Amino acid sequence: NAGVTQTPKFQVLKTGQSMTLQCAQDMNHNSMYWYRQDPGMGLRLIYYSASEGTTDKGEVPNGYNVSRLNKREFSLRLESAAPSQTSVYFCASSERWGATYGYTFGSGTRLTVV
Amino acid sequence: QKEVEQNSGPLSVPEGAIASLNCTYSDRGSQSFFWYRQYSGKSPELIMFIYSNGDKEDGRFTAQLNKASQYVSLLIRDSQPSDSATYLCAVRDTGNQFYFGTGTSLTVIP
Secondary structure (H helix, E strand, O other): OOOEEEEOOEEEEOOOOOEEEEEEEOOOOOEEEEEEEEOOOEEEEEEEEOOOOOOEEOOOOOOEEEEEOOOOEEEEEEOOOOHHHOEEEEEEEEOOOOOOOOOEEOOOEEEEEO | OOOEEEOOOOEEEEOOOOEEEEEEEOOOOOOEEEEEEEOOOOOOEEEEEEOOOEEEEEOOEEEEEEOOOOEEEEEEOOOOHHHOEEEEEEEEOOOOOEEEOOOEEEEEEO
16 A cells, blocks of 8 residues: 555664664655654644755754655664654655645654663 | 644543544645554554645544644544544654654544
């Protein structure tokens, strides 16, 4: 099925460990996004890539880095995980920047940092 | 800080009733408005979007927008137990940035 694929679905990290969350879309979308969702906080934008070759910070970028590997793939890296980064992470994509028709979300990664 | 406000609920309605979900936003220049449904443990799924003042209907769902009052709502007619979920309101501002509300939890009681 066409859509946005995220891996892994679940992950437990120890404080200070690093990891990369992978995201790929097969809808030929130009724009991709990483969000985190925390109880009572809603969805908050971490980083986005308006088009292949560009990346920009969102609302909560500290502690994260991203790579737009090609048009399909957009990865999120935690260099030194902290308990405050325990969250559910969603990758999303849209046809173009501005998401005229909204986002398509991946299934999410549940990350726990202990 | 631009804000999108939703009543967190929970909102409970009997099966077959109309569920009314509300959202207010702070940026008067906001252009587009979206409603997402999120089942527990799942990702948000787009239900509807609306750009112009008035009503937009899609099956059992109706989105209503009043830009003067900075208010957008979602009506679900003939509510079903399968509609039980959290509903997220999202707003796109003039800079094409999206802002999400924290969601309203809806329970449809059989």
